[in-house]
Amino acid sequence: MLLIRCPYCEEERPELEFRNAGEAHIARSADMAATSDDDFEKFFFIRSNPKGIIYERWRHMHGCARFFNAVRDTVSDRFLMTYKAGEPKPAKLPGAFE
Template sequence: MLLIHCPYCGETLPETEFAYAGEAHIARPENPSEQTDAEWVEYLFMRSNVKGVHFERWRHIHGCGRFFNAARHTVTDKFLTTYKAGEPRPDIEALTGIKAGVKEGEK
């Protein structure tokens, strides 16, 4: 079972308390009706699928209900850090020596 830390509540709880909400730090269109079909397809379906550190959005659904961001290693499922929505992406390479979004063994 994964344990996830909510940066708002300050609690570390099982993943059943949370809901995955997609990739973090992507531009979300303000008015989808103004998007071309190609732009809308790009926004909806084209995501990075990295092997390594990945930045994600999560929501504490059975707690405060707030969205936050997390850096999770996709191979080990280990959460490296969580941080409040709107805060800048942390420098994971400085914390772990691993580049975000890079395959294992590559630097």
């Protein structure tokens, strides 16, 4: 069971309190109805599923109930950092764990 730092609760909490919510930084268009078929496909269906660093959304479902973003390494399962929903994708990632 992973420990995940909730940016709202400001501490690491057990994974059982959380729920993954898919890839992060996929913005819903402000003019949804006018989105082209291609753009809708990219928005709704296409996910990067990387081996390595993934930006993803989690919800502290059984905690503060907030959605937030996380950077995780899908190879090691390590969380590099978490940050609040709405904050931009971090320009720099913290260094690897010791």
